[in-house]
Amino acid sequence: MAAAVLIFALLLQQAHAASSGCRGDACSSGNAWLQLHGSFNKATTSESTFQPVDGGMGRACRGSSPGDNRPSYYQVMPAGSGSLDACKDECLADARCKGIEYSPGRCEVWTRTEGIQASIPLNGFSCYSYGEPETTLPPRVGQWEAVDGATNRACRGASRGDNSADHYSVVRGLFTLADCQAECTRQPFCQGVEFSPNRCEIWTRAEGIQASAPVSGYSCYRFLDPSMSTTTPYPPGSFEAVNGGKDQACRGASASDNRPSYFDVIPDVSSITACKAECMKEPSCTGIEYSPGRCEIWTRAAGIEASITLSGFNCWRRTEEPGVRSCSATNGEGGATDAICAETCSYLDADQWPCGGGGPCLCSGGATILPTAAPTTTMRSTTAAATTATMSTTSSTTIRATTSARTTTAAGTTLSTPSTTLDRSIQALESSNSDGVFMYDTGSGWLPSDIYTWPDMIEAVRLMATSGIGSLKLWLGDTNHVYGLVNVAAFLAQCMQETIQYNACDENNWSDKAVVQEAGGATYSAASACGQLHQSYQDYSCSPEEDALAGGKMACDVDPNMEMRAYTQAGWYGAPAKLFCAPKSKVPKAPRWDYSAPWCAPEDGYGHVPPFADNVPLDEYFDYVNGGGSCKDYQGIKTGGWKFTGEGCVDGACPNPDAPLFGQPEGREDLEGCCWWGRGVIQTTGTCNFGKLNFFMGKRAADEGRSSIYPQIDFCKNPNSICDPSSPPELKWVAGMFYWLNAVQPYSSGGWDYIAELKKWVDNGMQKGDRSFINGASGIVNRGCHNPPNCGTGELHAATERAANFDKVLEAMGLMG
Incomplete structure (x- = not known):
């Protein structure tokens, strides 16, 4: 079977190479297998190219929104129906062509003036836009890591045999490794490069480069970009690797036990993640075996108990313990897909719509997908390249509040x-x-952070260890205070990686072009305040149990007349302005931030416009925004202003992405009620979480006769209080510790208990070389489990940096030399 698949793949790739015009010496150097597959792009950035829309495959093209599919937008071309390449040729023959939608037997050539601006998931379809490639994004900044020594190594996916054409594109005309790597930094989803003379592979596989193969003349490098997501909120079920997972074929009771009755084979499955998603749909699934293009769904009652070493195969056991559930879409209501259901239901309770209550997501198993918590805040950064001798290159940092939006149970x-x-x-x-x-x-x-200070942290520790939130308190040890200090150090190590190194309190607008390409909406829309990446912060509801505890409703009410402006924003060259919210009567339509123009004169330069004060009257600021103002939004601004056209704006409004699973089938074009963005050292986000803070430690607690740490602060009337410089300075720490008390301190899964492991590490002498404890704690925060990637959510991000932060704090405490 494997031989037949390989022969078919080779024939297919040879046919593709022939039809793609592989002539002369274009396919003459290097390994023939490497030369005959992959899509080919020119390195010349001025030439028009085809770009996948929202990933391309499995997507049907749309106009300005997922529901916009007028027949006038395209022409059906029978001559292009035979193949994707033939459909592209039809596009190239029409000067008006903006892109194509292809499915077997049908080719749509899109001529809509504004192009293809949206798509919907639809099996069997592919959607590609056509035009000049994006050239306005500055190069990304990161580090290059040699894969298995790099020299004489060819890049691979999950294993040495995983070299799917879908993993990369080929760029020719680049003659040095440096040029190849520079091309990677210009592409928003590049994960690394494979280089040989006159040939550069740009790897865009979502899971990155995980293996390599020995091939003379090739080199393989992985790109480590701090702008890439540090969390994976979508675990398709809960899985653990069997004997390491990679290069393992599943077996039953023993290495020789491989009865066909143990599994069902699903062909043409594109990835391990997709195979796991298939397993999630089958209640009796006990695990998967995956090799490129082939997925075995194991249903053996006793599960997968053994494996054998077999190159190119992957074996994962499903481990749905009590408290773990898997979720998939039962229908397409509201745009539900398996991936969206799994992500959304990772932070909602089983009876909350859409995970229950007749919603389109079907969940099996326990109360939450992860028994502890989903990963915390995600960082994105983009770096503005220096284009003149006087323009400094400044790292851009944006904070994604994807995980703090998950409701946390006290x-x-x-x-x-x-x-x-x-x-x-x-x-x-x-x-x-x-x-x-x-x-x-x-x-x-x-520089030392002026937002997060050591004395403020100490006060937060004191409050959370004595008063806490509800029955939860920060643990500072039994009779040994060193245990407690190590607990604090582990918490701080995560905060230093996730937030402190960026000196940000409010969530930043991180909906750049790459995010918009993935999710829809307008680039850097002001409506990012309403929710980013298919989220709607004002629609996060609490569970029925929590509502019952609160005597009716735990979450804050949404006030459509609420108006406020954040206190912090990213600091890179041209960074978007602070998030803000306003009723439609004051800001009728949401603009977008243009980070490329206009240029803003420096303070001592000709034409300098003084920026607004932090306490500018909001009506004055809203008038400025409505007028498309620029260069006044924050101190030290270099370039940028508000626009109501271009980059995804429609009819003078620039929407954020839709949030169909939160009752928002279309993107928001206004900012009414959009005051619930993330705030604090581990971003607290959404009406439910702010409601909990108010119920347990804010004004509501005091009004209802319970003890309260902040009896004068109404977190529901003023969510801005967390970052307000006039608020108690420890408050931004307290909000983050709320997460720690719920997700990390009580963590116990797979025989790994957070408190027990902490004590063991301390009792064993706190060896600097022993990273088992801090890596486990970091895994809980970053990937939702103590031993990533064995929970199926990806490798631990920035393990070295988190461990170094841990050491730094312990050294400051005098516990480590």
Whole structure:
């Protein structure tokens, strides 16, 4: 079977090479298999190209929105119905062509003036836009990592045998490795490069380059970009790798037990993730075996108990323990897909729509997909390249509040700290040498954070260890205060990686062109305040149990007349302005931020326009926004202003992406009620989470006769209070510790218990070379489990940096030399 598949693949790739015009010496150098597959692009950026819309495959083209599919937008071309390449040729023959939609036997050539601006998921269809490639995005900045030594290595996907043409595109005309790597940084989804003379492979496989093969004359490098998502909120079910997973074929009771009755074969499955999604649909599925193009769904009652080594195969066992569930789409209502259901239901309860209550998502198993928490905040950064000698290159940082939007339950294991241990912990923190611990990157150097300080953190520790939230309290040790200090250090290590290094309190507008290509909407829309990447922050509801605890409703009410402006924004060259919200009567249509123009004169330069003060009257600011103002949004602005056209705007409004699973089938074109963006050291987001803060430690608690840490702060009337400079400075820390108390301290899964592992690491001498504890804690925060990638959500991101942060804090505490 494997031989037949390989022969068919070779024939297919040879046919593709022939039809693509592989002539002369274009396919003469290097390994023949490597030369005969992959899509081919020219390195010349001025030439028009075909670009996949929302990934291209499995997508049907649309106009301005997913529901916009007028017949006048396209022509059906029978001559192009035979193949995707033939359909592209029909497009090339029409000067008006803006893109194509292809399915076997049908070719649509799109001539809509504004082009293809949206798509919908539809099996068997492919959607590609045609035009000049994007050239306005600055190059990404990151580090290059040699894969298996790099030299004489060809890049591969999940294993040495995984070299699917879908993993990369080929760019010719690049004669040095440096040129190939530079081309990678100009492409928003590039994960790495494979280079040989006159041939450059740009790898865009979502899981990145995970293996290599020995091929003379080739080199393979992985691109580590801090702008790529640090979290994977979509675990398709819960899986663990069998004997490492990679290069393993599944077996039953023993290595020789491989009865065909144990599994069903699903052909033409494109990835391990897609194979896991198929498993999620089958209640009796106990695991998967995946090799390129072939997916085995194991249904053996006793599960997968063994495996054998077999190159190119992957074996994963499904581990739905109590509290773990898998979710998939039962129909397409509201645009539901398996991926959207799995992501959305990872932070909603089983009886909340769309995961229950007659919604389009069917979930099986326990109460949440992950028994602890989904990953926390995700960072995106883009770097503006220096285009003149006077323009400095500044790192852009944006904070994605994808995980904080997940509602957090104030219940669980109660950990208490004796008063003597508490006192010793606080004394140790107060006597720590904290200079240089909380630093942020300015783009040209590192400075101490003026938002997150050591004394404020100590006060938050004191409050959360004594008062806590509900029954939950920050644990500072039993009788040994060192345990508590290590718990605090583990928390701070994550905060330093996720937020402090960017010196941000409010969520940034991170909906750049790459995000818009993935999710829809307009680039850097002001409506990002309403929700980014298919989220609607004002529509996060709490569970019925939480509502019952609150006597009716836990979440904050949405006030359509609420208006406010964030306190912080990203600091890169041309970074979008602060998020804000306003009723439609004051800002009728949401604009977008244009980070490329106009240029803003410096403070001592000709034509300088003084920026608004932080406390500018909002009516004055809204008038400025409505007028398409520029260069006044924040101190030190270099370029940028508000626009109501281009980059996804329609009829003078620039929407954010739709959020169909939150009752928003179309993107928001206004900012009414959109005041619930992420805030704090681990972004607190959405009406439910702010409602919990108010119920447990805010004004509502005081009004209803319960103890309250902040009796004067109404988090529902003023969610901005977390980042308000006039609020208690420890508040931004307290909001983040709320997450830690719920997700990390009580974590226990697969025989790994957070508190037990913490104690074991301390008792074993706190060895710097032993990363088992901090990597486990980092995995919980970053990937939702203690041992990524074994939970199927990807590798731990920035493990080295998180561990270094951990060491830095412990050294400041005097616990590590």
